[in-house]
Every structure is written in C-alpha cells, then in structure tokens.
Amino acid sequence: MFVKNAMIPKHKCYFVSEADSVEKTLEVLEHHQIDGVPVLAGDKYIGVVTRYNIYNGFFESGMEKEEFMKSKTAKDLAKRQDIFIVGDEIFEKTLLDLKAFPIIAVVDEERNFLGVITRFDVLDQFRSAFGMGQKGVRIAFTSVETEGRIARLGEIIQQFHESVISLVTFDDSDKLLRRIVLKVEKRDNIDKFLKKLEKSGFRILHIHEDE
Numbered sequence: 001m002f003v004k005n006a007m008i009p010k011h012k013c014y015f016v017s018e019a020d021s022v023e024k025t026l027e028v029l030e031h032h033q034i035d036g037v038p039v040l041a042g043d044k045y046i047g048v049v050t051r052y053n054i055y056n057g058f059f060e061s062g063m064e065k066e067e068f069m070k071s072k073t074a075k076d077l078a079k080r081q082d083i084f085i086v087g088d089e090i091f092e093k094t095l096l097d098l099k100a101f102p103i104i105a106v107v108d109e110e111r112n113f114l115g116v117i118t119r120f121d122v123l124d125q126f127r128s129a130f131g132m133g134q135k136g137v138r139i140a141f142t143s144v145e146t147e148g149r150i151a152r153l154g155e156i157i158q159q160f161h162e163s164v165i166s167l168v169t170f171d172d173s174d175k176l177l178r179r180i181v182l183k184v185e186k187r188d189n190i191d192k193f194l195k196k197l198e199k200s201g202f203r204i205l206h207i208h209e210d211e
Helices: 022-032 051-061 065-071 091-097 119-129 149-159 190-199
Strands: 036-041 044-050 084-086 103-107 113-118 136-144 164-171 177-184 203-210
Touching: 022 036, 022 044, 022 051, 022 065, 036 103, 036 113, 044 051, 044 103, 051 065, 113 119, 119 164, 136 149, 136 190, 149 177, 149 190, 190 203
Parallel strands: 084 103
Antiparallel strands: 036 044, 103 113, 136 177, 136 203, 164 177
C-alpha cells in the first residue's frame, strides 16, 4: 500500500502560513483539536508546529506571553523541516516517523505540500488489515518457513470456500517458523477447516470469535 492511498489530501488539511503569528497558529490547533499543523510557504512545506513547540518556545524565549504570541511566527517555531515522505512511498515507512510525532507531511519531488499522514490513519489501516470491527473467527497459527506454504494455505481456504476477512503474517523469533493470523467469516464447517489446517502441518495457537 502506498502513502497516497491513506493520506489526508491538502484540501482537507488544516495548515498555517509561515508568516502567521503563534497566536493564530495556536488558535488553529485549539479550534480543530489537533496536536500539530503543517507550515507552508505558498505551496511549499517548511515544517510542522505542535502545541509542545509553542509552549517550549515560549518558556525558552524569556518574552512576555502577549509579545511572544504576536511577534513570533509559525516559521520561527517550525520543526522537522527535513522529515517528510513522498506520495509514492510505501505506507510502512510512516511507522517509525510517527512514533514520536503526531503527523508527517506528504510532499512531491519539488517539496510542494500534498497532505498529511496522522497516527490515527496508521492505526486505522492496521484495524483494517486485521479485520477489526467485523464479525468472524480469528485463527492464529504457525507454519514452517518453506516455499509453497502460503500457496498451500490458499488451497485449503479455497477447498472449504472460506470467506477471508484478513490475513496477516509475521516473522517468528524462530527463523524456521512463520506466524499467521487469519480471520474468516464464521461458518458451520469451521471445525473441519481447522482440522484440515492441522493435518496439513499448520499448528493452531489460538482461536477467537469476534462478535
């Protein structure tokens, strides 16, 4: 999945101009109840301002609050000027970038602002990948890490006409094993399906029915 498929496009984003005062920037953050806002110079991305940046900047300035709020600009407090992603990068790249920051800007090759990815977007994509919110049976199991095992799983799924909600695989600490989490719609043949998996060498670890 690519970033451009999950980002909030510019026309739906809240952002401020580089010349906007800190006072106006804080108003945008508080009015929309967001933690960070991109700072633009025309269409160009030049950084992000967060509530923390503003509060920290004030305490370090030694200025009176009113003077600081009106004289300092969004550009003065913008951080992460060189941390951004382009729209055709893979979605997974956002994970580490968002670990310590609420949003990350998406730009084109000329640094024109295209939109943002937020922590909520990342969590929402993971909810979708795991089929959260949908009724079904979640099956966690392991498989030996050999060629053709996923294809064999696909054959069994097709044989039992299972309706797959989600399928996620993980590397196990044991490099010879792969963990798999499969979620399917609940059907009357689920017990037969599970027995076939085990007979085919898939070791069932856990089964949970999501209501």
